[in-house]
Amino acid sequence: MTIRRTPGGVPGRTARPRRYLMCRPEYFEVSYAINAWMDPTKPVDTARAVMQWERLHDLYLSLGHQVDLIDPLPGLPDMVYAANGATVVDGKVLGARFRNVERAAEGPAYQEWFRANGFTEVLDPEFVNEGEGDFLVTTNFVLAGWGFRSTPEGHLEAQEFFGKPVIGLRLTDPRYYHLDTALAVLDGDEVMYHPAAFSAGSRAVLEQLFPDALLVGEQDAGAFGLNAVSDGRHVVIPEAAQTLAEQLRGRGFEPIGMDLSELLKGGGSVKCCTLEIRA
Ligand code: ARG
Secondary structure: OOEEEEOOEEOOOHHHOOOEOOOOOOOOOOOOOOOOOOOOOOOOOHHHHHHHHHHHHHHOOOOOOOOEOOOOOOOOOOOOOOOHHHHEEEOOOEOOOOOOOHHHHHHHHHHHHHHHHHOOOOOOOOOOOOHHHHHHHHHHEEEEEEOOOOOOOOOHHHHHHHOOOEEEEEEEEOOOOHHHHHHEEEEOOEEEEEEHHOHHHHHHHHHHHHOOOOEEEEHHOOOOOOOOOOOOOOOEEEOOOOOOOOHHHHHHEEEEOOOOOOHEEEEEEHHHEEEEEEE
């Protein structure tokens, strides 16, 4: 990782073009509750969800990224959360296996997309893992959440498949049920996270591996601020995470706030809607 210092002492940051996979929320609704944010009695405005999603999609294009689309399927309202669909490292695709029956059919749908789009190494997993919801890839590690969805067996399966060290991190607060609600990769091996979302042991591991991490407070984490997507320079975050935006600027990043309020009703935001395809 190269960090250039600008005259003000703030590191200069460089964006690297990315390839993302997204799924338009045409069939988005909250018809069941499988996390603490979902309330099926609260109305959801699907047209508004599509509009907010389109702004995110268009933003990625304007930043110079490639965005592929997978067709949404009726009856799978959570399919918009593409991050959960797989984990892709060095062109190798680890499929997802969902904990909840409501989402089970999404796993094969995403695997099929990868097979149809020229990916030859696609593993249909034996153990539960919810894709990049719980697997976050840094230069040296795959950080892996457990406690609510993905399992330690699923972590080992990922380690064998990718040949990268997988670091299991235990999530303890039901509001932060996927790792990507509690931690985000900013660049290389640089991360930000909300310490209170993790067990004491996992906090100690994070402190050891990432002594310079940006620590994110309760308010920003509660606004889904850690559900962020970084290209190394631009960090796309929910617009409500304002203190976090300041913290990111202080580190030389360019935060971009988005309103994804409808998709928040399903328990997801920026990162949940974005699966990174690492060639
Ligand atoms: N309703 C979905 C679920 O509970 C939301 C998934 C959010 N995605 C994510 N990457 N955190 O599974």
